[in-house]
Amino acid sequence: MKRALIWLPLGLFGVLFVVIAAGLMRPADTSVHSTLVDKPLPAFELAPMVPGKPGLASSNFGTGKPRLLNVFASWCIPCIAEAPQLMALKARGVPIDAIAIHDKGPAIAAFLRRNGDPYAAIGDDSRSRVQMSLGSSGVPETFLIDGRGRIVRQYIGDIRADQVDQIVRDMAAAR
Amino acid sequence: MSLSLALLLAAGTAAPDYGNTQLPDPRAEAQARALMGELRCVVCQGQSIADSDADMAADMRALVRQRIARGESPEAIRYWLIERYGDYVSYDPPLSGATALLWTTPILLLALGAWIARSSFRKRR
Numbered sequence: 001m002k003r004a005l006i007w008l009p010l011g012l013f014g015v016l017f018v019v020i021a022a023g024l025m026r027p028a029d030t031s032v033h034s035t036l037v038d039k040p041l042p043a044f045e046l047a048p049m050v051p052g053k054p055g056l057a058s059s060n061f062g063t064g065k066p067r068l069l070n071v072f073a074s075w076c077i078p079c080i081a082e083a084p085q086l087m088a089l090k091a092r093g094v095p096i097d098a099i100a101i102h103d104k105g106p107a108i109a110a111f112l113r114r115n116g117d118p119y120a121a122i123g124d125d126s127r128s129r130v131q132m133s134l135g136s137s138g139v140p141e142t143f144l145i146d147g148r149g150r151i152v153r154q155y156i157g158d159i160r161a162d163q164v165d166q167i168v169r170d171m172a173a174a175r
Numbered sequence: 176m177s178l179s180l181a182l183l184l185a186a187g188t189a190a191p192d193y194g195n196t197q198l199p200d201p202r203a204e205a206q207a208r209a210l211m212g213e214l215r216c217v218v219c220q221g222q223s224i225a226d227s228d229a230d231m232a233a234d235m236r237a238l239v240r241q242r243i244a245r246g247e248s249p250e251a252i253r254y255w256l257i258e259r260y261g262d263y264v265s266y267d268p269p270l271s272g273a274t275a276l277l278w279t280t281p282i283l284l285l286a287l288g289a290w291i292a293r294s295s296f297r298k299r300r
Binding site for chain 1: 194217218220230231234235237238256257258259260261263264
């Protein structure tokens with residue numbers, strides 16, 4: 001019994017070593033994933049953000065064709081980095097709607113002039129209400145809503161150039 | 176008298192920014208506070224929404240206060256958020272397979288201590 005126990009501290013050290021080494025080699029995923037993926041899009045209705053472009057309601061989705069729902073803001077730097085990819089998606093026929101977080105109409109209008117306008121509709125979510133009802137925790141985030149109005153995917157952070165092809169494939173699969 | 180007048184006046188004006196304004200009813204505010212201390216700010220992650228200065232935390236506080244003022248129970252609000260962000264959003268995690276150790280570890284350690292104490296007392300005899 002005593003003989004076996006003498007190895008116990010070394011064994012515990014080994015276990016601790018493996019745990020810490022595993023944590024160092026594979027850094028923790030700190031992004032917060034929405035648990036609404038694979039669930040229906042919650043009902044919402046948002047006022048228009050800029051003149052000449054409609055606001056956004058949940059009834060815009062689930063009309064037979066998949067759409068992207070982009071959560072963005074004019075004050076968000078990664079949203080500028082993401083803009084060319086959204087324009088590329090638009091050029092490939094992907095319909096994109098948006099909700100703008102904590103923002104004002106003129107600021108959004110200036111953002112769209114500078115970075116391009118890939119959006120069919122933009123809703124004014126000044127108090128993050130709809131963002132919270134989607135389980136989204138930051139900007140930018142993009143949700144893929146299928147033709148039946150279900151959230152099928154959440155892309156956290158700015159969409160990179162190498163994600164565009166995958167998103168077009170995801171869109172085709174979500175029909 | 177002046178207090179009730181102030182309350183009446185407050186009720187008459189537009190809804191204040193509940194992210195940074197207390198509810199007029201102290202009991203409702205106490206309920207909201209207790210819940211805000213147990214909800215995680217999803218942007219800052221290491222802080223509760225009561226402690227955080229982030230815009231998103233203010234929006235979450237406003238959501239909590241508005242729903243409490245509407246008569247929703249704190250547990251219903253917590254559940255609404257867990258439905259969207261997962262157990263992660265609550266600092267009071269529900270008992271499940273993954274969290275069972277949080278509750279059972281103290282009992283297991285006590286049992287281990289009792290077992291060690293018993294064997295060492297035996298040796299002395």
